[in-house]
Amino acid sequence: MFEHFMAFAARRCRGAIYIAVFLTAFVLQARDWHVAAGALNGDGSAERPFATLQEAVNASRQSSGPHRILIQSGVYYDVSVTLGPQDSGLIIEGVGPDAPVLHGGIALTNWQASGQFYTASLPPLPAGRAWQIRLLLVNDESRPRARYPSRGEFPHETTFKVPWMSSTGGGWQRPPTDEELTTLQYRKGDIGDWLEVANAEITVFHMWDESCVGISSHDPTNRILKLSPKTGHPPGAFGVQKYVLWNIEQGMLEPGNWYHDRVRQRVVYWPKVGETMSALRVVVPTQTTILHLRGERNRPVRDVTLRRLKLAATTVPLISGGFAAAAFDGAIQLQFAEQCSLEGLTISGVAGHGLKGGSGHRQIRVRDCEVADCGAGGIYIGGEQAEIINNHVHGIGRAYPSAIGIFRGGRQCRVAHNEVHDCSYSAINYGGLSNIVENNLIYDCMKVLHDGAAIYMFAATNCILRGNLARDIVDTGGYGASAYYLDERSFGCVVESNISIRVNWPSHNHMATNNTIRQNLFMVLGDAKLTFPRSTDFTLERNVLYATGKIRVEGSQAVKNWSNNLFFAESGRYEWVTLNQYSARQMVTNPPPGVYTNRPLLLNLWQSNARFHANSPAHALGIGTVDVSQAGRLPVK
Numbered sequence: 001m002f003e004h005f006m007a008f009a010a011r012r013c014r015g016a017i018y019i020a021v022f023l024t025a026f027v028l029q030a031r032d033w034h035v036a037a038g039a040l041n042g043d044g045s046a047e048r049p050f051a052t053l054q055e056a057v058n059a060s061r062q063s064s065g066p067h068r069i070l071i072q073s074g075v076y077y078d079v080s081v082t083l084g085p086q087d088s089g090l091i092i093e094g095v096g097p098d099a100p101v102l103h104g105g106i107a108l109t110n111w112q113a114s115g116q117f118y119t120a121s122l123p124p125l126p127a128g129r130a131w132q133i134r135l136l137l138v139n140d141e142s143r144p145r146a147r148y149p150s151r152g153e154f155p156h157e158t159t160f161k162v163p164w165m166s167s168t169g170g171g172w173q174r175p176p177t178d179e180e181l182t183t184l185q186y187r188k189g190d191i192g193d194w195l196e197v198a199n200a201e202i203t204v205f206h207m208w209d210e211s212c213v214g215i216s217s218h219d220p221t222n223r224i225l226k227l228s229p230k231t232g233h234p235p236g237a238f239g240v241q242k243y244v245l246w247n248i249e250q251g252m253l254e255p256g257n258w259y260h261d262r263v264r265q266r267v268v269y270w271p272k273v274g275e276t277m278s279a280l281r282v283v284v285p286t287q288t289t290i291l292h293l294r295g296e297r298n299r300p301v302r303d304v305t306l307r308r309l310k311l312a313a314t315t316v317p318l319i320s321g322g323f324a325a326a327a328f329d330g331a332i333q334l335q336f337a338e339q340c341s342l343e344g345l346t347i348s349g350v351a352g353h354g355l356k357g358g359s360g361h362r363q364i365r366v367r368d369c370e371v372a373d374c375g376a377g378g379i380y381i382g383g384e385q386a387e388i389i390n391n392h393v394h395g396i397g398r399a400y401p402s403a404i405g406i407f408r409g410g411r412q413c414r415v416a417h418n419e420v421h422d423c424s425y426s427a428i429n430y431g432g433l434s435n436i437v438e439n440n441l442i443y444d445c446m447k448v449l450h451d452g453a454a455i456y457m458f459a460a461t462n463c464i465l466r467g468n469l470a471r472d473i474v475d476t477g478g479y480g481a482s483a484y485y486l487d488e489r490s491f492g493c494v495v496e497s498n499i500s501i502r503v504n505w506p507s508h509n510h511m512a513t514n515n516t517i518r519q520n521l522f523m524v525l526g527d528a529k530l531t532f533p534r535s536t537d538f539t540l541e542r543n544v545l546y547a548t549g550k551i552r553v554e555g556s557q558a559v560k561n562w563s564n565n566l567f568f569a570e571s572g573r574y575e576w577v578t579l580n581q582y583s584a585r586q587m588v589t590n591p592p593p594g595v596y597t598n599r600p601l602l603l604n605l606w607q608s609n610a611r612f613h614a615n616s617p618a619h620a621l622g623i624g625t626v627d628v629s630q631a632g633r634l635p636v637k
Contacts, residue, residue, distance in 0.1 A: 030065050030066045030067065030068070031060075031063065031065065031067050031068075032046075032067070032068045032069075032070055033050065033056040033059055033060055033067060033068070033069045033070070034046050034049035034050065034056070034069075034070050034072070035049050035050045035051070035052065035053055035055070035056050035069060035070065035071045035072060035100075036049040036050075036051070036071075036072040036074060037051065037072070037074030037075060037076055037100075038051065038074070039051040042055070044056055044059050049072065052076070052079075053069065053071060053076065053079060053081050053092070053102070054079075054081050056069040057069065057081055057083065057087065057090075060087070060090060061086055061087065066089045066090075066091075067089070067090055067091070068090075068091040068092075068093060069090065069091070069092045069093070070093055070094075070095045071092065071093070071094050071095065071100040071102075071309070072095060072096045072100060073094070073095075073096030073097055073098040073099070073100055074096075074100055074101070075100075075101045075103065076100060076101065076102050076103060077103045077105065077106050077107060077283075078103070078104070078105065078106050078286055078287070079102040079103060079104060079287070079290050079291075080104060080287040080289060080290060080292075081290070081291055081292070082292040082294055083291070083292065083293050083294070083301055083304055084294055084295065084301055085295050085296060085299045085300065085301050085302075087301060087304060088301055088302040088303055088304065089302070089303045089304070090304050090305075091304075091305040091307065092291075092304075092305070092306050092307070092309070093305070093306075093307040093308055093309075094307070094308035094309045094310075095308075099308050099309055099310045099344075099346060100309060100310065101140075101310045101311075101312060102290050102291070102309060102310065102311050102312075103137075103283055103285075103290075103311075103312055103313040104285050104286065104287035104288075104289070104290040104311070104312070104313045104314040104315075104331065104350075105137070105283045105284050105285035105286050105287065105313035105314075105315075106123075106283065106284060106286055107281060107282060107283055108120040108122075108267060108282045108283070108284055109282075111269075111277040111278075111282075114268070116270060117252065117268050117269065117270050118268070118269050118270075118271060118277050119261075119266045119267065119268050119269075120266060120267050120269075120282070121265060121266050122265050122266060122267065122284070125286065129286065131260070131262075131265070131284075131286075132315050132316070132317055132318065133260040133267065133284050133285065133315060134260075134285075134315050134316055134318075134351045134375065134399065135285055135313065135314070135315060135349065135350065135351035135375060135399075136258045136267065136269070136282065136283075136284060137281075137282070137283040137284075137312060137313050137349045138256075138269075138275075138280055138281070138282050139280055139281055140281070140312065140348075140349065141349070141373075142348075142349045142373050142398070143256045143257070143258055143269075144254075144256055144257055144258075145246055145247060145251075145257070145258060145259060145399070146246065146247055146248060146249070146250075146251030146252045146253075146257050146258065146259035147244055147245070147246055147251045147253075147257075148244065148245040148246075148248055148250050148251035148253075149244065150251070150253040150254065153205065153242035153243060153244050154186065154187065154190050154242070154243055154244065154245075155187055155241050155242060156184055156185060156186050156187060156235060156236070156241050156242070156243050157185045157186065157187055157223075157241070158183065158184050158185050158234075158235040158236040158241065159236040159241070160176065160180060160233075160234040160235065160236040160237045162174055162176070162237075164237075164238065166488060166511065167458075167488055168488045168489060168511065176233070176234045176237075178230065180234040180235075181227075181230040181231050181233075181234055182216075182226055182227045182228065182230055182231070183224060183225075183226060183227070183235070184202070184204065184224070184225045184227060184235040184243065185222070185223050185224055185225075186223050186225060186243075187223070188223060191218075191220075191223070191225075191245075192220065193218075193220045194250065195215075195218050195220075195245075195248065195250075196248060196249070196263065197215050197216070197217060197218050198262055198263050199247050199248055199249075199259065199260070199261060199262050199263060200214070200215045200245055200246070200247060200248050201213065201214055201215070201245070201246040201247050201318065202214075202215055202225065202227065202243055202244070202245055202246070203243060203244050203246065204227070204231050204235045204242075204243050205240050205242040205243065205401075205449075206232065206233045206237055206238055206240055207237075207238040207240055207449070207450050207451055207478055207479055208323065208402060208425070208449055208450060208451045208452060208479070209232060209233070209321075209322060209323045209324070209325075209402035209449070210232075210321075210400065210401055210402055210449070211227075211231035211232045211233065211320040211321075212246070212318075212320065212321065212399065212400060213227050213228060213229055213230070213231055213318065213319075213320055214227070214228050214229070214318050215227060215228070216228040229318075229319055229320060230320065231320055232320045232321075232322050232323075238478070240478070246259075247259045247260060249268070252268070252270055254270070255270050255271060255272040255273060256270065256271075256272045257269075257270050258270065267282075267284060269282070283312070283313045284313075285313045285314050285315035285350075285351060286315070287313075287314055287315070288314055288315055288316060288317070288328075288329040288352060289314065289329045289330065289331065289332070289333045290311050290314060290331045290332065291306065291311070291331070291332045291333070292332075292333045292334075292335075293332070293333070293334045293335070293337045293340060294333070294334075294335045294336070295335060295336030295337055295338075295360070296336055297336055297359075297360060299336075300336040300337055300338045300360065300362075301336065301337050301338070301340070302337070302338045302339050302340070303338075303339050303340065304337070304340045304341075305340070305341045305342075305343065306332070306340075306341070306342050306343070306345060307341075307343045307344055307345075308343070308344045308345070309345050309346075310345070310346040310347075310348075311331045311332065311345065311346070311347045311350070312331075312347070312348055312349040312350065313349060313350065314329070314331050314350040314351055314352055315351045315352070316328045316329070316351045316352045316375065316376070321376065321400050321402070321403075322402075323402060324377060324380075324402055324403060324404050324407050324425075324429065325352075325353070325376040325377060325397075325400035325402050325403040326377075326380070326407075328351075328352040328353055328356075328375075328376045328400070329352050329353065329356060330350075330352060330353035330354060330355050330356030330380060331347050331350045331352070331353070331354055331355070332345075332347070332354070332355045332356070333356055333357075333358070334355075334356070334357040334358065334361060334364065334381070335357070335358040335359055335360065336358075336359060336360035336361075337357070337360075337361055337364060338361070338362040338363060338364075339362065339363045339364075340363075340364055340365070341364075341365045341367070342355065342364075342365065342366045342367070342369060343365075343367050343368055343369070344367075344368045344369065344636070345369040345370075345371075346369070346370045346371075346372075347369070347370070347371045347372070347374075348370070348371070348372040348373045348374075348395075349373050350373075350374050350375065351374075351375040351376070351399065352374070352375060352376045353374060353376045353377040353378070353380050353403070354371035354372075354374050354377070354378050354379060354393075355369075355371065355378070355379045355380060355381055356377075356380040356381070357380060357381045357382060357383060357386075357408065360383070361381070361382065361383025361384065361386065361410070362383055362384045362385060363384065363385045363386070363387075364381050364383060364386045364387075365386070365387045365389075366379055366381055366386075366387070366388045366389070366391060367387070367389050367390055367391070368389075368390050368391065368636045369391045369392075370391070370392045370393075371391065371392070371393045371394075372392070372393070372394050372395045373395040373398065374395065374396050374397070374398060374403065375397075375398050375399035375400055375403075376396075376397065376399070376400045376403040377396060377397070377400075377403035377404050377405070377407055378393035378396050378403075378404070378405045378406060378407075378420070379391060379393060379405070379406045379407070380404075380406075380407045380408050381408055382408030382409045382410035382413060382430075382432065383408075383410045383411075383413070384410055384411045384412060384413075385410075385411070385412050385413060386408075386410055386413040386414075387413070387414050387416075388406055388413070388414070388415045388416070388418065389414065389415075389416050389417055389418070390416075390417045390418065390633050390634055390636070391406075391418045391419075391633075392418070392419050392633060393405040393406060393418060393419070393420045393421075393423075393427075394419075394420065394421050394422045394423075395422050396420075396422065396423040396424065396425075397423060397424030397425055397448065398424075401424035401425055401447075401448035401449050402424075402425050402449055403423075403424065403425060404423070404425055404426050404427070404428070404429045404452075405418075405420040405423045405426070405427040405428060405442075405445070406418060406420060406427070406428045406429070406430065407426075407428075407429045407430070408429075408430065409429070409430045409431040409432035409435060409458075409460070410432045410433075410435065411432055411433045411434060411435070412433070412434050412435065413430070413432065413435045413436075414435070414436045414437075414438070415428060415430050415435070415436070415437045415438075415440065416436070416437075416438045416439050416440065417439050417440065417630070417631075417632065417633055417634050418440045418441070418632075418633070419440070419441045419442075419632045419633050420440065420441070420442050420445070421441075421442065421443045421444045421445065422444050422445075422447075423444070423445035423446070423447065424445075424446075424447050424448035424449060425445070425446060425448065425449045425452050426445065426446065426452035426453055426454070426455075426456040426485075427440075427442040427445040427453075427454050427455065427470075428440060428442065428454065428455045428456070429452075429455075429456045429457070429458065430455075430457065430460075430463075431457045431458040431459045431460040431463070431487075431490070432459075432460060432461070432463070433460075433461045433462060433463075434461070434462045434463065435460070435463045435464075436463070436464045436466075437455055437457075437463070437464070437465045437466075437468065438464065438465070438466045438467045438468065439466075439467040439468065439628075439630045439631050439632070440455070440468045440469075440631060440632070441468075441469050441631045441632030441633075442454040442455065442468065442469070442470045442471075442473075443470070443471045443472045443473070444472055444473070445473055445481075446473050446474070446475070446476065446481035447474075447476070448476070449478075450476065450477060450478025450479045450480060450481065451478060451479030451480065452481060452482075452485070453470075453473075453481065453482040453483060453484060453485035453508065454468075454470035454473055454482075454483045454484065454500070454503070455468060455470065455483070455484050455485065456485045456487065457485065457486050457487060457490050457493065458487045458488060458489070458490070459487075459488060459489040459490060460486065460490040460491075460493050461489075461490070461491050461492055461493070462491075462492040462493065463490075463493045463494075464493070464494050464496070465484060465493070465494070465495045465496070465498060466494070466495075466496045466497045466498060467497050467498065467627070467628055467630060467631060468484075468498045468499075468628065468631055469498070469499050469500075469501070469608050469628040469631040469632070470483040470484070470498070470499070470500045470501075470503055471499075471500065471501035471502055471503065471608075472501070472502050472503075473502075473503045475504055475505060480505055480508070481503075481505065482503065482505035482506065482507065482508035483498075483500035483503040483505070483506045483507065483522070484498060484500070484506065484507050484508075484517075484520075485507075485508045485509070485510075486508075486509045486510070486512040486515055487509075487510050487511065487512065488510060488511040488512070489511065489512070490509075490512040490513075490515060491512070491513050491514055491515070492514055492515065493512075493515045493516070494515070494516045494518070495507070495515070495516070495517045495518075495520065496516070496517075496518045496519050496520065497519050497520065497626050497627070497628075498520045498521075498626070498628070499520070499521045499522075499523075499608060499610070499626050499628050499631075500520075500521075500522045500523070500524075501523050501606055501607075501608070502523070502524070502525045502606070503522075503524065504524055504525075504526055504527060504528055504529065505528075505529055505530075505531070506520075506522035506524065506528065506530065506545065507520075507522070507530045507531070508530075508531050509531065509532045509533075509535045509538065509555075509558070510531075510532075510533055510534060510535065511533075511534045511535060512532075512535045512538075513535065513536050513537055514536070514537040514538075515537075515538055515539075516538070516539040516540075516541070517538065517539070517540050517541075517543060518539070518540070518541045518542050518543060519541075519542045519543065519623065519624065519626060520543045520544070520626065521543075521544045521546075521610060521626040522543070522544065522545045522546070523546050523602070523605065523606055523610065524545070524546065524547040524548070524549070525547075525548055525606075526547070526548060526549045527547065527549035527550050527551075527552065528545060528547035528549065528550070528551050528552070528569070529551070529552040529553070529554060530545070530551075530552075530553045530554070531553075531554040531555055532553075532554065532555030532556070532558035532559065532579075533554065533555050533579055533581070533582050534555075534579075534581060534582075535555060535558040536558055536560075537558070537560050538558050538559045538560065538561075539559070539560065539561040539563070540559050540561070540562055540563070540565055540594075541561070541562075541563035541564055541565065541594075542563070542564050542565065542621065542622055542623045543565045543566070543567075543623075544565075544566045544567075544600050544602075544618060544623060544626075545565070545566070545567045545568070546568050546600055546602060546605070547568070547569050547570065547571075548570045548571070549569065549570070549571050549573075550569050550571050550573035550574065550575065551567050551568075551569040551573070551574050551575070552574075552575040552577065553575070553576050553577065554577045554579055554584070555577070555578070555579040556576045556577060556578055556592065557578045557579070559592075561594070562592050562593060562594030562595050563594045564594065564596075564621040564622055564623065565594060565595045565596065565621075566595075566596050566597075566598060566600050566617060566618055566621060566623060567591065567595055567596070567597055568597055568598065568599050568600055569597070573589075574589050574590075574591060574597065575587050575589065576588050576589070576590070576591065576592065596617065596621065598617040599617075600612065600616055600617065600618055601613035601615060601616035601617070601618075602616075608628055608629075608631070609629065610626075611625045612625065
C-alpha cells in the first residue's frame with residue numbers, strides 16, 4: 001500500500017514539498033487519548049478512558065505521531081508525571097464542564113475526635129517516600145498551619161554584627177561559622193520546656209529572605225535552640241531579630257489550624273465552626289511536583305502544551321530555601337525545555353512554587369494562568385525568549401516570605417499584562433539581558449520582607465520597564481520597599497512611562513550605572529524619596545513627582561543629566577543629598593538645573609488615569625500623559 005501511495009503522490013504533486021506534506025499526513029497519525037477519574041479497564045478511547053494520566057502518557061509513547069491527552073472533569077489524586085524528550089509534541093488538555101483537578105496528594109478520611117480537635121492516622125507511603133506535610137487542603141482551600149505566635153513574631157536575643165559587603169562584593173565580610181548558623185537564643189518566657197522538638201519548625205527572618213528549618217535540641221535553662229539544617233544567614237544578621245515557631249500543639253490557637261504530629265504519625269485538625277469532618281475533603285500532599293517536563297542538555301523536551309488544568313497540593317522538604325525560596329520545586333517543573341506552552345492553568349494551594357523552570361529553557365510561554373495561595377513563589381520561568389503574559393498571580397509567600405510573584409530573568413524575555421498582588425516580598429524580579437517588563441498591574445506587595453520592590457531588577461542589562469502601574473505598597477521598615485528598583489550591576493536600562501500611586505519610594509537605584517528614568521508619574525501620599533546610592537551616570541528626564549509631604553533625593557550626584565523634570569512637594573520642602581557610599585555628605589534645598597518645582601496641576605489625582613490640566617507646566621516641558629490603561633490582564637480570547 002505504501003508503494004502505491006508513493007506513486008500516486010509523485011504523479012499528482014509537483015515538487016518535493018508537496019510529497020513531504022502527504023507523507024507526513026500518512027505516516028503521523030495523530031490520536032487522542034482519554035482519561036476519566038474512576039474509569040475501569042480502559043484502553044484510552046473516548047468510550048473506555050484510562051483512569052490516570054500516567055496510563056495515557058505510557059500509551060502515547062507506544063505509537064508515533066503527535067498526540068493529545070484529554071482529561072475529563074474530575075478529581076485525580078497522588079499525581080506525579082514526568083514528561084521527557086520522547087513526549088515532545090504532546091498536548092495535555094482538560095475537557096468537560098470544569099477543568100480537571102490534579103492533586104499531588106491523597107485524601108484523608110479516617111478522622112477521629114480528640115477533644116476539640118480531630119486526628120487522622122497517616123497511611124504508609126511506598127518505599128523511598130516519607131511524609132513531609134507542610135500544607136493541608138480542606139475543601140480545596142489551604143488552612144493555616146499551627147503557628148506560635150498566631151500573629152506577628154517573637155523577638156530573639158541573638159546578634160551577628162559582621163558587615164554585609166553587598167551581593168556583588170561577596171556577601172559577609174567573613175563567613176559565618178556553623179555555630180552561628182545553627183544557634184538562636186530566645187527571650188525569657190517565650191518558650192517553655194513543653195516544646196516538642198521532633199515536631200517543631202522555626203522560621204528565622206533575615207532582611208530579604210528567611211530560613212525555615214528544624215530544631216535539633218532545646219536547652220530551656222540557657223534558652224538556646226539548636227537549628228538543623230543550617231540557616232541561610234545567621235540569626236540576628238542585618239540587625240533582624242525575629243522568629244516564629246510552626247507545627248506545634250501550642251500553635252493550635254484558632255479553628256482551621258492544623259499540624260503534622262510526626263511523633264505519632266498523624267494529622268491534627270481543628271474544624272471551623274459549622275464543619276463536619278465526614279463532609280470535608282481533606283487532602284495531604286505526597287509530592288513536591290505534579291507535572292515535570294524534564295529534558296536533557298543535548299535533548300530537550302519540545303513543543304509540549306499544558307492547557308486548562310487545575311493543580312493543587314504539593315509539599316516541600318525541610319531545608320533553608322534561600323533567596324526567593326528558590327531551592328523549592330514547583331507544582332509544574334521544567335528542565336531543558338523548549339517551545340513549550342502553559343495555557344489557562346490554575347495552580348493554587350501548593351507548599352512550594354506554582355511554576356518553576358530550572359536550566360536550559362528557550363521560548364517557554366505562560367499565558368492566561370492563575371497562580372495563587374502558594375507557600376513559596378508564583379511563576380519562576382526564564383531562559384531565552386520566555387513570554388509571561390496575562391497571568392493573575394496572588395497570595396504568594398504564605399510560608400516562605402522571600403518568595404516572589406514572577407521571578408527568574410534571562411535573555412530577550414517579555415513579562416507583560418500580568419496582575420500581581422498580595423505578595424510577601426517583591427512582585428516581579430526579572431533581571432538579565434534585553435528583557436521587557438511592561439503593562440503589569442502590581443499592588444499590595446512587600447508585606448513582610450524588605451529591600452525589594454513592585455518591580456526589582458538585579459544585574460539587568462539593556463532591559464525596559466514601561467507602562468506598568470504600581471500602587472499601594474507600604475514600607476514595613478528595614479531596607480525599605482519601592483516601586484521600581486534597579487539593583488547591583490544594572491546597566492543601560494530604561495524605566496519609562498510608568499505610574500506609581502501611594503508608594504513613598506517610587507525609584508530606588510543601587511550600584512547601578514548608565515540607566516535612564518523618563519516620562520514617569522509618581523504620586524506620593526506623604527514624604528517621597530528617590531535614591532541612587534553607589535550609582536553613576538543616570539539620566540532623569542520628563543518625570544513628574546508629586547508628594548503631599550517633602551521630596552528627598554539621595555545620591556543626587558549619580559544623575560549626570562536632569563532634563564525637564566517636574567517635582568512638587570505640597571510641604572514646600574526639598575532635599576538634594578549627595579552621598580559618600582551610603583552616608584549623607586551634603587544637602588542643599590535648591591533643585592539642580594533641569595528640575596522645576598511648579599505645581600503640576602494634575603486631574604484625577606491618585607488615579608491611574610491622571611492627566612494634566614490644560615494650564616499645567618508639564619506641557620511646556622514636553623511631558624505628556626502617562627498612559628497605563630493597558631496595565632494588567634486583558635480579556636482572554
